[in-house]
Amino acid sequence: xxxxxxxxIAGNASVSVSSAGMTVGTTGLLTPAETPAPSMVYxxxxxxxxxxxxxxxxxxxxxxxxxxxxGFVPGVLSNFTLVRGVTGDKVILSGLDHYTTYAPAMYAGAxxxxxxxTDGRMIHVGTARMTDVRFPLRSLLPSGAAQALxxxxxxxxxxxxxxxxxxxxxxxxxxxxxxxMGTRSAxxxxxxxxxxxxxxxxSSPETVTIPARxxxxxxxxxxxxxxxxxxxxxxxxxxxxxxxAAGYVVWLGYSDPATWPDTVGEFxxxxxxxxxxxxxxxxxxxxxxxxMTVEMFCARVHGASSAYSGLYxxxxxxxxxxxxxxxxxxILSWEEGEKPSEDLGRYYLRRTVPAGARAVDGIxxxxxxxxxxxxxxxxxxxxxxxxxxxxxxxxxLRFNSGQPGETGxxxxxxxxxxxxxxxxxxxPESGGTAAYRWALAxxxxxxxxxxEYAQLRPHLEGSDYGTLRPELAQCLxxxxxxxxxxxxxxxxxxxxxxxxxxxxxxxYKGKTCGLHMDLCREHxxxxxxxxxxxxxxxxxxxxxxxLAQNYADDFDTIMLELGNENWNTLAAFWTISAMKxxxxxxxxxxxxxxxxxxxxxxxxxxxxxxxxxxQGKIELVIGGHIASGFGEQAYASCPxxxxxxxxxxxxxxxxxxxxxDESGNSFNKMLGFAGGESKLxxxxxxxxxxxxxxxxxxxxxxxxxxxxxxPGYQMNGLNGASLSxxxxxxQECVVKSRAAATAQLDAICTAWKREWLxxxxxxxxxxxxxxxxxxxxxxxxxxxxxxxxxxxxxxxxHDIHPISMAAQEGLDDIAVHAFESLTHPGRWLLVALNRAxxxxxxxxxxxLYDAGDSGLRPVTIHTxxxxxxxCRVFQGGLGNMREHNRYPAGTRLTAAGTxxxxxxxxxxxxxxxxxxxxAEIGRLTIDDIFGAEAGGLRGGNFILIELSGxxxx
Numbered sequence: 043x044x045x046x047x048x049x050x051i052a053g054n055a056s057v058s059v060s061s062a063g064m065t066v067g068t069t070g071l072l073t074p075a076e077t078p079a080p081s082m083v084y085x086x087x088x089x090x091x092x093x094x095x096x097x098x099x100x101x102x103x104x105x106x107x108x109x110x111x112x113g114f115v116p117g118v119l120s121n122f123t124l125v126r127g128v129t130g131d132k133v134i135l136s137g138l139d140h141y142t143t144y145a146p147a148m149y150a151g152a153x154x155x156x157x158x159x160t161d162g163r164m165i166h167v168g169t170a171r172m173t174d175v176r177f178p179l180r181s182l183l184p185s186g187a188a189q190a191l192x193x194x195x196x197x198x199x200x201x202x203x204x205x206x207x208x209x210x211x212x213x214x215x216x217x218x219x220x221x222x223m224g225t226r227s228a229x230x231x232x233x234x235x236x237x238x239x240x241x242x243x244x245s246s247p248e249t250v251t252i253p254a255r256x257x258x259x260x261x262x263x264x265x266x267x268x269x270x271x272x273x274x275x276x277x278x279x280x281x282x283x284x285x286x287a288a289g290y291v292v293w294l295g296y297s298d299p300a301t302w303p304d305t306v307g308e309f310x311x312x313x314x315x316x317x318x319x320x321x322x323x324x325x326x327x328x329x330x331x332x333x334m335t336v337e338m339f340c341a342r343v344h345g346a347s348s349a350y351s352g353l354y355x356x357x358x359x360x361x362x363x364x365x366x367x368x369x370x371x372x373i374l375s376w377e378e379g380e381k382p383s384e385d386l387g388r389y390y391l392r393r394t395v396p397a398g399a400r401a402v403d404g405i406x407x408x409x410x411x412x413x414x415x416x417x418x419x420x421x422x423x424x425x426x427x428x429x430x431x432x433x434x435x436x437x438x439l440r441f442n443s444g445q446p447g448e449t450g451x452x453x454x455x456x457x458x459x460x461x462x463x464x465x466x467x468x469x470p471e472s473g474g475t476a477a478y479r480w481a482l483a484x485x486x487x488x489x490x491x492x493x494e495y496a497q498l499r500p501h502l503e504g505s506d507y508g509t510l511r512p513e514l515a516q517c518l519x520x521x522x523x524x525x526x527x528x529x530x531x532x533x534x535x536x537x538x539x540x541x542x543x544x545x546x547x548x549x550y551k552g553k554t555c556g557l558h559m560d561l562c563r564e565h566x567x568x569x570x571x572x573x574x575x576x577x578x579x580x581x582x583x584x585x586x587x588x589l590a591q592n593y594a595d596d597f598d599t600i601m602l603e604l605g606n607e608n609w610n611t612l613a614a615f616w617t618i619s620a621m622k623x624x625x626x627x628x629x630x631x632x633x634x635x636x637x638x639x640x641x642x643x644x645x646x647x648x649x650x651x652x653x654x655x656x657q658g659k660i661e662l663v664i665g666g667h668i669a670s671g672f673g674e675q676a677y678a679s680c681p682x683x684x685x686x687x688x689x690x691x692x693x694x695x696x697x698x699x700x701x702x703d704e705s706g707n708s709f710n711k712m713l714g715f716a717g718g719e720s721k722l723x724x725x726x727x728x729x730x731x732x733x734x735x736x737x738x739x740x741x742x743x744x745x746x747x748x749x750x751x752x753p754g755y756q757m758n759g760l761n762g763a764s765l766s767x768x769x770x771x772x773q774e775c776v777v778k779s780r781a782a783a784t785a786q787l788d789a790i791c792t793a794w795k796r797e798w799l800x801x802x803x804x805x806x807x808x809x810x811x812x813x814x815x816x817x818x819x820x821x822x823x824x825x826x827x828x829x830x831x832x833x834x835x836x837x838x839x840h841d842i843h844p845i846s847m848a849a850q851e852g853l854d855d856i857a858v859h860a861f862e863s864l865t866h867p868g869r870w871l872l873v874a875l876n877r878a879x880x881x882x883x884x885x886x887x888x889x890l891y892d893a894g895d896s897g898l899r900p901v902t903i904h905t906x907x908x909x910x911x912x913c914r915v916f917q918g919g920l921g922n923m924r925e926h927n928r929y930p931a932g933t934r935l936t937a938a939g940t941x942x943x944x945x946x947x948x949x950x951x952x953x954x955x956x957x958x959x960x961a962e963i964g965r966l967t968i969d970d971i972f973g974a975e976a977g978g979l980r981g982g983n984f985i986l987i988e989l990s991g992x993x994x995x
Contacts, residue, residue, distance in 0.1 A: 081978075082902040085860040085872075086841040087994075092741055092797040093838050093864055096519040096831025097790060098570065099805040099813070100750055102527035105508040105557060107501030109417060110425075110480070111405035112552025114391035114495060115541045116373045117353030119148065120328035120576055121534045124619060125156070126306065127321050131314075135325060136306040138177045139340065140534060142296060143349045148338040149175040149309065152329035155578045156319040157642070160625040162679065164638035166579050166646075167323055168316020177307030179296040179340050182255070189249045190217040190289025194264075194282065198292070199244045200275040203345030205336065206236045211295030212269060212279055216261040216287035221253030223291060224261025224284065229299050230269045232277055239273035250289045261287055296341045322622050326576050330538070332373040334362050352535030352551075355391055357403050357498060370394055382430065382459035387544035390430075390496035397489050404481030407500065408444065410474035412939025414809055414816050419445060419469045419478075424503035427464040427480065431455050434492035438485050444478035445470055455493070465503065475939040499547040508546035508557045513818035514805055519831045520566035523601065525749065526558040527804060530572045530606035531614040539581035542573070543588040555585070556592070563596045570663065575604040575639050576616055582646045590652035594659070601685070603663035603749070604643060608636050609672045633672040637664065637679030644682055663687060665749055668721050674732045677744065681736045686729055687747045689803075690718050690793070691754035692785050701756050701765060702773040704924065706879055706890030712753075712776075712785045713877045713982055716857075717792025722746075726796070741797065748793055750803040753777040753786055753823055755810050767937035774809060774928045775946070781923035781982035783822035784875050790827045791859040791873055795839045802827055819927060822918055822950050826984070829916055829952075830873075833988050835865025855899050856979070868911075872987040874901050874968055880923045880981035897923075897981020901968040910963045911991025914954045917973040922946070923982025954988070964995060 103109065127134040138149065149172050156167035183198065184191065200210065211231045215223040264281040271277050279292060311319075319325065331353045336344060339362070343349035347362075354361040358371055372392045395401045408425075409416035419425065425443045433455045440450040443466035453462065466480075480500065484493060499507035510518075518524065529542055529550055537550040546557050555571065562569040573585070589600070608618040609632065618632040618639070630638070640662055647653060647660065661684040666673015668688040677686050692715040693700060702708055726746055733740050740746065755777060756763040765773065776782065793800035802824055807814045813824035820828075830837075840860040855878040863869040878897035881890055925948045929935055934944035955973070960966055966987070970976045974985055 081856050081900050082904060083858045084843040084904045085906050086843055087906070088841040089862065090795070090797050090839045092745075093836050094794045094861070095799060095836055096522040096834075097827035098523035098525060098799060098801045099518070100525040100527045100801060100803045101510070101558070101561070101805045103804075104510050104514045104806040105553070106505050106511055107499060107507045107547075108528075108552055110407040110500035111357060111498060113387070113498040113548040114355050114357070114373055115387070115389050115537075115544065115548055115550075117331035118328055118536045118538055118541070119144070119331055119353055119534055120326065120536045122324060122326040122576060122616075124621065125319050125321050125323045125325050128319055131311045132308050133311060133319060133325065134305045134308050138175065138307045138309075138327070139179055142179050142181055142340045142342050145179065145297065145338055145340050146175040146177060147335070149327070149329055152327050153578070154325055154327045156316075157324040157326070157639070158320075158322070159621045159623050159630050159635065159638060162623065162630075162638070164635070164642040166316070166642065167319055168314055169578065170314040171312040172309040172327065173312040175309040176301065176303045178299070178302040179342070180299075181294050181296075181342075183292040183294055184247065184249055186249075187254050188221075188251055190252050190255070190291055192248045192250045192289055194280060194290065196247055196279045196292055197244050197272070198277055198279065198294070199239055199242070199273070200234055201342075203343065204234065204275070205341035205344035206234050206275065208341050209233045209298070210341070211299055212267070212277070213293040213295070213299075214264045214267055214279070214281050215291050215293065216259075216264055216284035217252055217255065217289045217291055218259050218261055218286065219252070219288045220259070221255050222259030223255060223257050224259040224287075225263035226293060227263045227265065227267045227281065229295065230267050232269050232271055235274040237274035239276045242273045242276050244276060252288055255291065264290065320624070322624060324619075324621065326578070328536070328538075328576075328578075333371060336362060356405055356551075357391070357495070358393075359401070359403050383461070385545060386430070386497050387548035388540055389548065390494055393493045393495070395484050395487070395491045395493065397487060400484050400486045401493070402481055402483040404444070404479050405500070406477045406479045409477040410472045410939070412473055412935070413475040413477070414935065416477050418471070418816065419443070420471060421469050423467070423469055425466045425480065426501050426503050427482075428461065428497070428499040428501075428507065429464070429482075430459055430461050430496035432457060432459045432494050435489070437487070437491055437493065439493075440483045440485070441481070442466060443468060443480045446472050446478070450483070459496070473940070497545070497547055506546070508552065508554075510561055511807070511818060514807070514814060515565070517805065517813065517820065517824070517828055518565040518567060519828070521568070521836060522565070522831065523568045523570045523799070524558070524562050524565075525570035525603075525801065526555070526572055527606070528553040528558070529555070530574060532574055533576075533614050533616050536574060536576065539577060539584040539588070543585060555588075559593050559596075563593070568599050568601065569597060570601040570603065572603045572606055574616055575608070575636075575643065579646050582643055583650050586647045586650035586656065587652050590650070590655035594652075594655040597659060599661055600656075600659050601661050601663050603665055604636075604640050605665065607665055607667075607689070609633070609667045609670065631675050633675030634679045636672070637676030637683070640664065640676065641680040641682060644680075661685065663749070666725070668718070668725060671728055673725070674728045677729065678732050678736065681738060683744065685745050685747050687749035688725055689750040690722070690748050690789060691750070691752060692718070692782075692789055693754035701763065701769060702776040703769070704772060704776055704885065706881060706884045706888045708776065709781050709879045709923065709982065710890070713781055713788075713879060715785050715789060716877065717789040719792050719796070722793070722796055722798060745799070747799045748801045751789060751793070751801050752803045752811050753782050757810075771935050771937065775926045775934065775944075778821050778823060778928040779924055779926040780822060780919060780921060780950075781879070783826050784877075784919060784923070784982050784984045786823045787826040787873065787919070787984050788857055788875055788877065790830070791857070794861070795859060797839075800827065815928065817930070820952065821927060822952065825918065825950075825952050829954075829986065830861065830871060833871055833986075834861055834863040834869070837861045837863045837865070837871070855897075856901055858901070858903055860905075866990075868991050870905075870989045870992050872903055872905070872966070872989070873984065874903065874979060874987075875919070875984035876979040876981055878981040883922050883924050896975075898975055898977050898979070899981075900978040903966045903968070905964050905966060905989075905992075906995055907963050907989070907992045908995045909991065909993035910959055910989045912956070912989070913959050914956045914988050915972050916952075916954055916986035916988075918950045918952045919984035919986070920974055920980075921983070923980070925950075963989070963992075
């Protein structure tokens with residue numbers, strides 16, 4: 043006779059039992075047991091029809107040498123907006139100044155491409171070059187949009203990074219009580235001089251609060267504006283009062299206002315190919331930067347290196363200064379037959395060193411043990427720089443890896459191209475937070491010297507430049523999807539197809555599409571390509587030809603995602619804007635524009651002569667938004683898409699401003715994430731509705747998946763949050779803890795249970811979202827997903843029937859999942875986790891501390907099996923929920939860059955352990971037999987149990 047425990051069911055209830063085609067039921071009053079039975083779940087035959095594959099990963103920055111430097115390609119300045127108007131061959135638009143960063147000279151010969159929405163589809167309108175580019179360079183003072191100066195005088199000092207030796211222009215407008223600015227005064231100018239004005243006092247001006255400033259006011263222009271220089275870069279302004287003015291604003295011009303157009307910005311078309319643009323079209327511009335001069339940049343940003351970062355080879359020490367001439371450095375293309383090796387890419391660098399000077403070039407790449415941003419060079423590591431060099435005359439160069447106390451190595455360079463293999467094993471392992479730069483230096487000569495460099499590849503000995511470090515590569519699994527995250531978030535310093543199809547080291551910051559494809563080929567993975575949607579039509583044709591020629595025979599599936607989080611308004615993202623349909627006049631949402639863009643690019647790929655080699659292999663990915671319908675709107679405009687994806691972080695980053703700390707409340711929130719299931723359900727419903735409208739079926743024609751997921755973090759400035767150095771370190775420990783791994787496992791399994799394929803962000807070493815520590819130790823938060831894929835291969839999720847669960851704040855404490863391997867018949871994986879917190883390990887001062895409450899919860903799993911041949915257990919999830927492995931065991935970084943003792947930092951047990959088969963395979967009670975507590979799972983704990991040779995009852 044069989045007995046079934048019905049713990050937790052009481053009161054009027056109906057119970058039925060089905061077996062061998064027979065059903066017996068009863069209804070009545072059930073009396074609760076005096077002693078609650080263990081929490082129990084039943085593994086059912088019913089399974090999700092969609093097969094799950096190993097956890098996909100987003101890879102970025104894990105290549106050997108990526109952080110140490112890269113080769114020589116043009117910088118590519120690119121951005122986009124919507125055309126405001128077209129008059130003859132003049133196109134009116136805004137944004138060319140990019141927050142008063144670039145000057146019109148930057149755009150000489152730049153390219154533009156126009157795109158249009160018409161009848162619900164996006165079309166390619168045409169391309170052209172820009173000429174006669176003009177736009178104003180100015181700002182308003184005070185900078186607050188709801189502020190105005192209260193008086194008729196103002197002292198202004200230029201910022202230290204503003205250019206000297208050039209003129210600055212000032213004008214004044216009166217502001218009314220409605221916030222509208224009246225007529226601007228005449229301009230007055232003065233020339234800033236070099237030198238410090240540190241002894242001159244510049245007090246904060248007195249201001250008044252007004253409605254948000256706007257142009258179009260009727261107040262008269264202030265008269266008698268005078269400028270009085272009181273220092274090299276400080277000037278006093280004075281003007282006459284204007285009746286009825288609530289305050290005043292000062293216009294600061296960074297270029298001669300006489301050169302400004304009446305419009306917000308404009309250029310004339312040259313060499314137009316295709317149709318004329320019109321108002322409302324999207325215009326994308328780009329300029330390949332092969333050299334830089336100060337005239338290309340607004341005087342405001344002359345000393346702000348971030349303004350031109352990414353537009354020049356990072357190898358160059360001083361890319362822009364007042365005395366920099368165009369010949370000091372230049373990116374050149376190889377002429378036909380000029381390359382000394384076919385392994386080289388398309389470009390090389392020329393450096394001109396004047397007589398009596400020397401060039402010291404290189405890149406910051408390592409640092410002391412008290413910092414985690416740069417690599418920490420260790421004993422036994424050999425730093426390598428592979429580079430091609432030639433000079434206009436025989437010369438001596440010096441190399442060193444930049445470590446304190448290191449002696450440079452001199453070597454001779456001739457007038458013919460030669461590949462040099464430079465090495466350094468010097469590793470003092472210095473403490474502190476200082477950063478060190480490897481360098482190549484020329485010697486001082488009596489005549490001008492030209493030195494040319496090609497294909498720079500700095501890396502650590504042991505593997506080639508750009509290849510994934512072995513510690514990361516060993517975590518990859520066959521059948522896994524690997525998402526390349528190295529070629530996105532590139533606005534406005536980006537790339538062309540010629541750059542990213544170059545050999546390794548000669549791509550965008552060294553990264554290329556080929557490195558990603560090679561990685562996927564080596565590991566039997568599915569490539570998930572991300573490329574910016576702003577690439578021109580010609581770029582997509584170049585990429586298609588390259589892909590077909592090199593990889594068409596290696597893959598059955600190549601996933602393609604345009605851009606990254608195109609709804610995200612952070613500065614580096616290519617945020618899609620809404621448009622208007624030129625044919626119907628109807629508004630088109632940003633999501634729909636993104637979908638139409640994806641569809642258009644897909645059509646361009648089909649225009650390639652090599653499309654037959656790619657047909658049936660390219661699968662389009664839509665990057666959606668878990669909090670909005672952006673993804674579904676995109677899919678409606680691109681029904682060819684195979685996947686509609688979202689990010690699903692456990693707190694931080696995408697939701698709220700809560701900081702992860704070591705309080706019970708913080709652990710409670712993290713463990714209560716429960717996979718964000720309610721949001722997943724909302725997206726499922728929305729996609730199902732859209733798919734039905736298109737006559738598509740979810741699970742066959744289109745799939746909902748996760749493109750990024752993992753523990754969530756806060757960063758300074760994100761969602762208005764602010765973290766001190768100490769808080770950042772604490773967050774690192776909490777989000778690399780056993781409890782965080784439990785919450786992450788919960789999220790991964792929840793996604794698989796709902797037939798979403800999940801993702802880990804990001805495979806790499808270091809801080810925040812990475813899978814591994816600086817020393818390439820795998821975090822438990824990443825291992826929980828990896829070991830399931832390693833155990834199961836391809837698998838499917840089975841339904842779990844909960845009979846009784848203890849509930850905390852409306853959420854079940856215990857979650858159980860069952861996965862059946864399709865790769866290894868007869869192998870099953872059972873996952874049990876506890877969302878309750880262990881109050882006994884909290885700080886005694888914590889309001890939730892309770893020495894007697896470890897959050898222990900009993901768990902019993904009815905498997906439905908009668909036999910098994912093997913059992914092994916992953917026990918890394920058992921123990922103190924606060925333990926972590928963020929830093930070397932027993933230590934924790936301090937804000938001062940030193941290490942202090944931390945017993946909570948441990949080496950996690952991340953191996954499988956064989957255990958004796960339980961006496962009753964059909965009824966598994968989680969206890970000390972499996973390495974857990976005698977009474978079940980502690981708060982914030984999890985366990986993975988793999989059973990082989992399973993036979994159903």
